[in-house]
Amino acid sequence: MSSDIENKFLKQGGRLTDQRKLIAKVMSESNDHPDVDELHKRVNKLDSKISIATVYRTVKLFEESGIIAKHDFKGNKSRYEQTLKEHHDHLIDINTGEITEFVNKDIEKLQKQVAAKLGYELVDHRLELYGSKIKK
Amino acid sequence: MSSDIENKFLKQGGRLTDQRKLIAKVMSESNDHPDVDELHKRVNKLDSKISIATVYRTVKLFEESGIIAKHDFKGNKSRYEQTLKEHHDHLIDINTGEITEFVNKDIEKLQKQVAAKLGYELVDHRLELYGSKIKK
DNA sequence: ATAATTGCAAATGCTTTGCTTGTGA
DNA sequence: TCACAAGCAAAGCATTTGCAATTAT
Secondary structure (H helix, E strand, O other), X not given: OOOHHHHHHHHOOOOOOHHHHHHHHHHHHOOOOOEHHHHHHHHHOOOOOXXXXXXXXXXXXXXXXXXXXXXXXXXXXXXXXXOOXXXXXXXXXXXXXXXXXXXXXXXHHHHHHHHHHOOEEEEEEEEEEEEEEOOO | OOOHHHHHHHHOOOOOOHHHHHHHHHHHOOOOOOEHHHHHHHHHOOOOOOOHHHHHHHHXXXXXXXXXXXXXXXXXXXXXXXXXXXXXXXEEEOOOOOEEEEOOHHXXXXXXXXXXXXXXXXXXXXXXXXXXXXXX
């Protein structure tokens, strides 16, 4: 079965190689936010000959096509996730690295207002919360 | 006259070298968000022998002491600013790179609420708006 | 057929570090 | 004095790239 990423990529006229198929598959099946190294490891379980350069190139390609999203959280290398769901932001556990996604429309609205007040149209934003779990 | 940064650093028991004094002075007089390269250039106008390694080391030192803040905006190298004013976030002009600072207590409050709802204590956050100037 | 893609290794860009010499308290 | 800091060049790390061989359409 072909993955979501695969289909989107084809629809955009991308050339589908075996490597790209596998990377698409792995990304599709990932519910976390793997970095390139991790992605490379996962892909290598399916085909040990795929080079990390190809993973870098593919991930960049998918990102430029809007099929996956890149995140640069503090202190980490770039992480990727499929852009399936609606837009969301991230809360990062400073102790474990665990990532929780959240959506908050009120914050979004305020951001737009802030930008407007400063004379800008909001094109993009980055909101990351860093916290530590409250033990009860 | 000694800079704010210099005083804070001394109060923390830091050893004040000529190089650190100069970097502190330059940072104190900077109202923008220079990267290490830019900082090195500015400092070199006062003393052409200061190495970029020292700038890297000093900037890290000041940051760890909470005297200056480091920012990693999308696609750029790390930038620094003195932590004088109250906490603020940044709006980056995607066309010119111009940076505007802003404060929004409502957003802060909501962030804390979001974290709490997810079972976290908010320790830190990153909020950056990317926009393009509205021409009227 | 042939333009695009791969794998490899080398190059890059920013940042850090080992080591020897210099210096602030 | 002497532990710490500076300067230099080399090393590190994530990411990109040139090139020859391979492959999708």
